Amino acid sequence: MELIQEADTLELVHEHGNWSLSRETGFSPVQLLTASAAACSTYVFEKLLDERGIPYEMKNVSFNYQLGVYYPNPIGKIDVHFFIKANQRVREEIEHVFYQIAENCPIIQSLHPHIKINESIVFI
Template sequence: MELIQPSETLELVHEHGNWQISQDIGFSPVQLVAASAAACSTYVFEKLLDERGIPYELDKVLFDYQLGVYYPNPIAKIDVQFFMKANDRVREEIESVFYQISEHCPVIQTLHPRVKVNASILFV
């Protein structure tokens, strides 16, 4: 991976288009950390469900984060919400798999233990 600085903004080089990384334009590094935790959680959740043959439809994933109150204000909390469609008879199985996300997600495992990752499922 490569970072370049063609202007005042850093860019993460990617074959399908560079990502701008800045406090003001594009994604901030902190947003990328939160997005990485949410994306990894999603990949892991879907993989675990698929491996077990549990039918579902992932409608969307929303996430948000909060910074700590004291300098240097690291991320204190990441909230991830999975909006899913599933038959009533498999929802309990989905919830069982849901609780296994953290132990299989390398991004969450990489975060400092003080960073709380709160995930939830909303069946739609």
């Protein structure tokens, strides 16, 4: 991977189009880190559900984060919400798999232990 400097913005080089890294015009590094945690959680969750043959439809994943109050203001917590459409009879199985996300997600495993990861399922 490569970062290039374009004017006042860094760009993360990608074959399908570069990502702008800037607080004003693109993604900040903190946003990329939290998005990576949410995306990894989603990929892991879907993989575990698919491996078990559990029928579901991932409708949306939303996430937000909170910085610490003291300098250098590290990330204090990341909230990830999975909006899933599933039959009532498989919801308990989905919840069982849900609790296996953190131990199978390399991004979450790489984060500092002081960063609280709050994940939830919203059945729709």
